Amino acid sequence: MKTIDQISFKGKRALIRVDFNVPLDENYNITDDNRMTAALPTIKKILKDGGAVILMSHLGRPKDGPTEKYSLKHLVPHLSDLLGQQVEFADDCIGEDAAQKAKELENGEVLLLENLRFYKEEEKGDVAFAEKLSKLGDIYVNDAFGTAHRAHASTAVIAQFFPESKFFGYLMAAELNNAEKILNGAAKPFTAIMGGSKVSDKIQLIERLLDKVDNLIIGGGMAYTFAKADGGNIGTSLLEADKLDLARSLVQKAKEKGVNLLLPVDNVVADKFANDAQTDVAKTGEIKDDWMGLDIGPETVKLFSKVVEESKTILWNGPMGVFEMDTFMVGTKAIADAVAKATDNGAFSLIGGGDSAAAVAKFDMVNDVSYVSTGGGALLEYMEGKELPGVKAINE
Numbered sequence: 001m002k003t004i005d006q007i008s009f010k011g012k013r014a015l016i017r018v019d020f021n022v023p024l025d026e027n028y029n030i031t032d033d034n035r036m037t038a039a040l041p042t043i044k045k046i047l048k049d050g051g052a053v054i055l056m057s058h059l060g061r062p063k064d065g066p067t068e069k070y071s072l073k074h075l076v077p078h079l080s081d082l083l084g085q086q087v088e089f090a091d092d093c094i095g096e097d098a099a100q101k102a103k104e105l106e107n108g109e110v111l112l113l114e115n116l117r118f119y120k121e122e123e124k125g126d127v128a129f130a131e132k133l134s135k136l137g138d139i140y141v142n143d144a145f146g147t148a149h150r151a152h153a154s155t156a157v158i159a160q161f162f163p164e165s166k167f168f169g170y171l172m173a174a175e176l177n178n179a180e181k182i183l184n185g186a187a188k189p190f191t192a193i194m195g196g197s198k199v200s201d202k203i204q205l206i207e208r209l210l211d212k213v214d215n216l217i218i219g220g221g222m223a224y225t226f227a228k229a230d231g232g233n234i235g236t237s238l239l240e241a242d243k244l245d246l247a248r249s250l251v252q253k254a255k256e257k258g259v260n261l262l263l264p265v266d267n268v269v270a271d272k273f274a275n276d277a278q279t280d281v282a283k284t285g286e287i288k289d290d291w292m293g294l295d296i297g298p299e300t301v302k303l304f305s306k307v308v309e310e311s312k313t314i315l316w317n318g319p320m321g322v323f324e325m326d327t328f329m330v331g332t333k334a335i336a337d338a339v340a341k342a343t344d345n346g347a348f349s350l351i352g353g354g355d356s357a358a359a360v361a362k363f364d365m366v367n368d369v370s371y372v373s374t375g376g377g378a379l380l381e382y383m384e385g386k387e388l389p390g391v392k393a394i395n396e
Ligand SMILES: Nc1ncnc2c1ncn2[C@@H]1O[C@H](COP(=O)(O)OP(=O)(O)OP(=O)(O)O)[C@@H](O)[C@H]1O
Pocket: 195, 196, 197, 198, 201, 220, 221, 222, 238, 293, 294, 295, 317, 318, 319, 320, 321, 322, 323, 324, 352, 353, 354, 355, 356, 357, 375, 376, 377
């Protein structure tokens, strides 16, 4: 793997694509800075070598050019705190001002460019736009694992302008190594925990995992499609009506492959989708008409936790319930506790997916698991066996 360890950045300007697509509240406070802290080792290595750093990223999905809401300037104070030095900001990612600021950057200094997606050329993978960006640095570093599944100007297309000087950053290398550990070197028993809202998002991953795991745990909103497929009543719980056959076939495949497939046996149900809803516990398949399942129930917690605690490799993608509401976070928290316990006993645990990572951060358990991935879609696609454009662009 071509990583930044292979060169010295002394006297060089490194143009680093990072994924600083972090959640911000209404006052522009960063509510989870995992993606920023994860990029620090790469930035620090380059500064320590005696180089200068130019950071570029997207934030959100702006539709109509520059907007206050999606400005990366909101990240400057926190990034400066994290690095212990003032970070410069260019309020346009290309153009004269950015060029001037990049040129004048002294070794040891850091410049952050404005949101790349203020130009539609970024997502289109426009070559001329990529070339303009490429002029800002001497060496291209891709450390944006979270965006590696996008073939955009700054993540993939730009690499052609650095044929001899393109490298993976430390975060990218760590993410790829950890994903490989799960895919091709997992100690057994290997348990995958799948949750979240939709089974359709995760079909390919589930199918691939059936060849690798000993246990497959399915919880969260997607479990209701399985309950319905089994002929149960699910009330107004989440359902993907067009995925019932698929659910049945996944159950069948698990059986054929000897995978222990675990689905919820009981559920926390509510009379409305709200934190102050009336709640009850219902057996799977026995949810009353106007009620919805919003978390796994206490018996399920016991069943899932036992399997998780006995595992040596754990991949967790997607929460067990609507953990954003305190009333329905119990199941997700209990599974997080089980993952932490297994990790403490020597298991390797990888948490992937934006929402699972947010849940672990909410419970303040980031240090209790082996690795929290900064990738949502990127990790899923990599695990599904797809080649990530951001990775390919450096490798080829
Ligand atoms: N029983 C349920 N009913 C409705 N929504 C649910 C239920 N269980 C979980 N969810 C919701 O599913 C969402 C997470 O699903 P998603 O598939 O996006 O997970 P993820 O893979 O961790 O995240 P991402 O796709 O962002 O990487 C959460 O917002 C959670 O509230």
